[in-house]
Amino acid sequence: MLVLTPLLVPLATALLCLLAPPGWQQRVSLAGALLLLLCALALAGQVVGNGPLTVVAGGWPLPFGIEFAADRLSAALVLIAALMLNVVLLWQVGGSADAAPAAATLQPLLHGLVAGAGAAFVTADLFNLYVWFELTLICALGLLALGGGLRQLDATLKYFVLNVVGTLLLLAAVALLYAATGQLNFHALGAATAQLPASIALPLLTLLSLAFLIKAAAFPFFAWLPASYHSLPAPVLALFSALLAKIGIYALIRCLSDVFHPAPELLFTVLGWIAVLSMISGALGAAYHWDLRRILAFHSISQIGYILLAIALASPAGDAAAILFILHHSLVKAALILTAALIFHACGHYDLRRIGGLYAGRPWLSLVFLLLALSLVGIPPSSGFWSKFLVVRQSLVQGEYLWAAAALGVGAVTLYSMLKIWLEAFWKPHPDESWQDPARHRLLPAHAALGGLVVLILSFGLLPESLIAYVMATADSLRGGS
Amino acid sequence: MSPRALLAEVLLRILHPVLLLASLWILLRGHNDPGGGFVGGLLAVAASAAMALTLTTAEARQRLPLPPPRLTALGVLIALLSGLPGVFAGQPFLTHLWVTVPLAVTELPLSTVMLFDLGVYLAVWGAVGGYCLSLLATVEEEQ
Numbered sequence: 014m015l016v017l018t019p020l021l022v023p024l025a026t027a028l029l030c031l032l033a034p035p036g037w038q039q040r041v042s043l044a045g046a047l048l049l050l051l052c053a054l055a056l057a058g059q060v061v062g063n064g065p066l067t068v069v070a071g072g073w074p075l076p077f078g079i080e081f082a083a084d085r086l087s088a089a090l091v092l093i094a095a096l097m098l099n100v101v102l103l104w105q106v107g108g109s110a111d112a113a114p115a116a117a118t119l120q121p122l123l124h125g126l127v128a129g130a131g132a133a134f135v136t137a138d139l140f141n142l143y144v145w146f147e148l149t150l151i152c153a154l155g156l157l158a159l160g161g162g163l164r165q166l167d168a169t170l171k172y173f174v175l176n177v178v179g180t181l182l183l184l185a186a187v188a189l190l191y192a193a194t195g196q197l198n199f200h201a202l203g204a205a206t207a208q209l210p211a212s213i214a215l216p217l218l219t220l221l222s223l224a225f226l227i228k229a230a231a232f233p234f235f236a237w238l239p240a241s242y243h244s245l246p247a248p249v250l251a252l253f254s255a256l257l258a259k260i261g262i263y264a265l266i267r268c269l270s271d272v273f274h275p276a277p278e279l280l281f282t283v284l285g286w287i288a289v290l291s292m293i294s295g296a297l298g299a300a301y302h303w304d305l306r307r308i309l310a311f312h313s314i315s316q317i318g319y320i321l322l323a324i325a326l327a328s329p330a331g332d333a334a335a336i337l338f339i340l341h342h343s344l345v346k347a348a349l350i351l352t353a354a355l356i357f358h359a360c361g362h363y364d365l366r367r368i369g370g371l372y373a374g375r376p377w378l379s380l381v382f383l384l385l386a387l388s389l390v391g392i393p394p395s396s397g398f399w400s401k402f403l404v405v406r407q408s409l410v411q412g413e414y415l416w417a418a419a420a421l422g423v424g425a426v427t428l429y430s431m432l433k434i435w436l437e438a439f440w441k442p443h444p445d446e447s448w449q450d451p452a453r454h455r456l457l458p459a460h461a462a463l464g465g466l467v468v469l470i471l472s473f474g475l476l477p478e479s480l481i482a483y484v485m486a487t488a489d490s491l492r493g494g495s
Numbered sequence: 496m497s498p499r500a501l502l503a504e505v506l507l508r509i510l511h512p513v514l515l516l517a518s519l520w521i522l523l524r525g526h527n528d529p530g531g532g533f534v535g536g537l538l539a540v541a542a543s544a545a546m547a548l549t550l551t552t553a554e555a556r557q558r559l560p561l562p563p564p565r566l567t568a569l570g571v572l573i574a575l576l577s578g579l580p581g582v583f584a585g586q587p588f589l590t591h592l593w594v595t596v597p598l599a600v601t602e603l604p605l606s607t608v609m610l611f612d613l614g615v616y617l618a619v620w621g622a623v624g625g626y627c628l629s630l631l632a633t634v635e636e637e638q
Binding site for chain 2: 014017021024025027028029031032068069070071072117118121
């Protein structure tokens with residue numbers, strides 16, 4: 014039953030939020046998020062202690078029943094999702110600092126998004142995975158359209174069109190795989206695909222990977238991400254960046270490194286170059302833009318490149334680096350987005366050219382931004398350093414010198430765009446001389462949420478041993494090991 | 496609003512409850528024969544839509560048991576809850592249980608599947624019905 018909690022708890026919370034009388038919605042929502050966090054912790058504890066947990070819905074015999082399975086990889090991602098949901102809801106309690114407008118559908122949609130992500134992380138059935146992709150897509154659309162202004166609808170349409178292509182490709186890939194093997198369950202599918210001739214397996218797996226790459230916002234399919242992210246309120250954006258692209262990446266790791274292992278060599282080589290191009294184009298996009306949210310959105314693409322690069326190494330150590338990077342990026346990017354929201358709150362704008370002078374008035378905010386930015390760039394001892402270190406080291410170990418060089422070079426460009434934010438927002442005087450730091454009422458929940466996140470990120474960077482041991486064990490448990 | 500069709504209006508006031516009863520019948524029939532929550536729900540939507548077309552969408556909305564979003568949520572929640580008795584009986588989630596209640600002359604078969612189907616019925620009625628009524632309301636505004 015614990016295996017199903019990442020799906021059932023947020024889904025039930027979303028439904029109860031819809032049914033609750035107006036004054037109770039937020040309480041129900043917070044209680045559900047806390048329960049999810051407890052369940053995620055219990056799930057992680059169980060999985061680490063006793064190995065993977067599985068349940069087949071309805072008790073149907075395999076391979077016909079829909080199986081849900083939680084291993085170390087699923088448990089870690091569910092935990093991050095639950096954590097981010099709590100951070101975001103706490104931020105939303107204050108209702109200030111670019112919080113989402115209070116709409117009756119906001120809380121149900123947030124929980125629905127997490128339900129889709131959580132279920133995608135624990136399902137062990139390819140068609141079922143597609144269903145959860147759909148649920149996240151629908152909830153994401155609802156969240157994008159909140160407010161219903163022209164800007165929101167424009168972003169929603171772009172997001173919808175580009176993502177629905179990915180979803181349809183995924184459906185086609187699932188259908189073709191089913192036609193070729195007659196299986197949908199991960200175990201049965203993996204075994205059956207291994208029997209297929211390469212001339213059939215390669216195109217099918219390519220199609221599947223393509224669908225996941227669109228979802229993961231990799232080069233050249235990332236257009237949906239910068240087109241839609243900048244129109245979102247900060248807490249929703251933080252949740253999006255922690256979950257949406259990560260589901261695609263998770264599915265890619267699950268399929269290439271676990272279910273269909275050993276996947277064709279060619280796929281990994283192509284993936285490696287896609288990763289390099291994602292890193293470079295994301296970093297250049299970030300260097301070009303002046304809107305804080307656009308800079309951070311393009312950064313996500315660049316960071317996703319690093320994760321894909323680690324997956325493309327096709328080795329347990331590469332997968333371990335990828336998983337560590339996912340955890341690091343989910344936390345740090347969300348924290349940076351929330352920091353940007355506080356900058357917005359203080360200066361009234363996301364555009365770097367119209368803000369400034371924060372260092373004098375907000376030393377703590379400056380310190381938090383500096384810590385997070387250095388972590389994103391990968392300066393030791395930060396969470397970003399350990400993640401990038403594992404990726405680059407493993408590329409060198411496997412003789413992929415060009416990939417390693419690209420990863421290091423992109424780090425320098427990342428440093429440039431972080432410096433740009435630092436110089437423009439904090440260091441230079443505010444361009445409008447009549448600007449005054451606004452009153453800071455109702456910011457306590459936002460500060461608490463960001464503070465908690467920063468403490469977590471710092472401990473991640475300073476005490477990485479147990480986490481690295483966890484991801485190493487996780488990577489070893491993939492590829493049919495247990 | 497277009498000219499009223501008096502005959503259709505009078506007829507619909509009588510037909511509406513009949514259609515809803517028929518949708519319930521299809522819901523229950525689905526247990527062993529073609530039918531079930533989804534089809535039954537669609538027939539209920541048809542009843543609401545017919546109401547909205549001949550009278551007004553406001554009238555049709557009033558005759559829903561709950562506002563559409565809540566109706567949908569309640570339906571999905573009931574479907575989720577129907578999976579829980581199996582868990583308390585030590586089976587995986589969504590394992591369905593059957594009981595037969597003996598009555599004086601006959602017996603009444605009950606199951607958690609029926610509860611699940613009822614959830615589907617309400618969810619379809621709420622979601623498709625709400626969507627349908629909102630669409631028809633925009634047409635109404637234009638006229």
